[in-house]
Amino acid sequence: MAIIPELSEITTLSSSDELPVKTSRSSTARRVSLANLKDFINEDAVATDDKVVQFSAPVATGFTVTITNGPESIWLVLTPDAGYAAGTITLPAVANCANKQEILVNSTQAITTLTVSGNGATVAGAPTTMAANAFFRLKFESVLSKWYRVG
Numbered sequence: 001m002a003i004i005p006e007l008s009e010i011t012t013l014s015s016s017d018e019l020p021v022k023t024s025r026s027s028t029a030r031r032v033s034l035a036n037l038k039d040f041i042n043e044d045a046v047a048t049d050d051k052v053v054q055f056s057a058p059v060a061t062g063f064t065v066t067i068t069n070g071p072e073s074i075w076l077v078l079t080p081d082a083g084y085a086a087g088t089i090t091l092p093a094v095a096n097c098a099n100k101q102e103i104l105v106n107s108t109q110a111i112t113t114l115t116v117s118g119n120g121a122t123v124a125g126a127p128t129t130m131a132a133n134a135f136f137r138l139k140f141e142s143v144l145s146k147w148y149r150v151g
Helices: 034-045
Strands: 018-022 029-033 052-056 063-066 074-078 084-090 102-107 111-117 122-124 134-141 146-149
Touching: 018 034, 029 034
Parallel strands: 052 074, 063 084, 074 102, 084 111, 122 146
Antiparallel strands: 018 029, 102 134, 134 146
């Protein structure tokens, strides 16, 4: 087996290129494609959630909470004083949204009538009410300038 410094160097990689791997299930070396390694890292190995947390504590029915403008994914934590009859969540301005951007919203109290304003974008499947301790997730798709409910 060659020692790494003795190997020829390459400057361009392809997803079908392979790397040696010693697995915990075998004492022999195996190979893995860069495509499979990438999938493993993206799906299995990295369990990070890089959402920016935004807090809001509405104090009356008819409240409006505006989510911070920008391309960052946001986790909006609503902690209303009580259950309210009405509330509005305004999403980031469409000009500031990024493809695959996510908004996660949860509320510790019920909101009987909820409005989710797309702020220039369309919103598909937005909830119209929230139970106490409920949540929903939206994901932005930039070609159609549309937020889709994904959870």
